[in-house]
């Protein structure tokens with residue numbers, strides 16, 4: 001039997017990859033305009049980083065990591081997310097000693113051993129951004145506005161931006177206590193996962209997707225009921241700033257998120273049309289994380305979006321622009337002599353930056369014209385024995401179906417000029 005790709009992974013082939021390239025292009029443009037710089041960190045890290053960073057009580061660390069021993073018997077893990085790695089890089093490269101805040105973004109594959117389904121993969125891709133070294137609500141607002149702005153530029157509609165404050169180490173214990181006492185009598189009716197969460201991380205019971213847990217937690221105390229003064233003021237200011245920026249958000253007091261590092265702001269963006277895995281973006285503030293992994297006390301906030309899900313949303317909402325890749329010129333050479341001449345014309349065209357190709361398998365004129373059509377070429381440059389004898393090349397405009405002849409010596413400059421003029425037809 002032939003070898004197949006691992007479950008939950010994808011081959012991204014020509015014909016679809018243009019959509020990825022388009023999304024990446026828009027992402028890079030928005031990040032550039034917002035003053036975020038790219039960071040690339042390793043795809044695998046010491047397992048310890050995620051245990052400490054993402055948290056030992058999370059599903060990601062408990063159930064979903066691709067962990068292995070390398071040949072030196074060190075425990076390594078394929079990164080399940082990017083935030084812990086960015087914080088590690090911030091500490092290791094002493095970025096805290098540079099001008100603050102540091103505004104970074106990343107695009108790349110992440111790995112989680114989850115049950116694959118629509119919108120959920122074992123290797124998926126995230127675009128994420130992190131701001132380290134600034135704790136004011138305006139930073140939270142900027143990060144959420146960047147996400148909002150990106151989705152506007154992609155033409156997405158019907159998005160729901162949910163925000164919440166999950167408090168800080170000084171107010172969260174109060175919430176934990178009152179939530180546990182609310183749930184105590186219903187404890188045995190909770191789903192198995194939530195029974196586990198009761199002691200480890202009861203707050204996560206609030207965003208359990210199990211309908212009976214949702215009923216049981218109806219009316220349960222939320223973090224918003226227990227925020228300390230500083231957290232409450234941070235959350236109010238964030239809302240005012242989002243209103244000022246025109247971001248349509250909803251306060252969702254049950255939004256908790258599945259990673260342990262969050263403090264204060266937590267947010268998610270949902271698009272119902274893409275199915276059960278409707279979260280296209282998630283993020284929040286993580287002021288204790290850098291310290292947790294051995295760095296100086298540093299505030300941080302960021303988000304990550306699943307690119308497969310964003311692409312699915314653009315697809316269902318039919319918002320992709322025309323993305324057919326175009327070769328500008330196709331050199332059609334018939335016979336060995338013509339091929340030699342054609343190949344030299346092709347080299348000249350490429351040197352002057354014109355996207356151009358030549359037949360590589362010895363096809364007939366008809367088949368080569370068809371191939372030119374498939375690559376969406378503007379012009380076919382036809383060179384047979386007859387043209388060669390007369391020192392001329394036929395230029396066929398494939399969009400208009402018109403053709404003319406030019407001397408071989410002029411062909412490169414004629415085509416280059418048309419390319420530079422941005423020939424539309």
Ligand code: HAM
Nearest residue numbers: 081083120121124279280281282283284302303304306
């Ligand atoms: P997360 O919520 O675990 O947060 O993931 C962020 C986004 O990645 C999700 O909203 C979803 O779009 C996508 N995603 C997650 N798992 C999968 C999967 N198995 N298949 C496809 N897409 C998936 C984080 O990763 C945090 N690091 C976000 C963050 C950055 N918080 C602060 N800074």
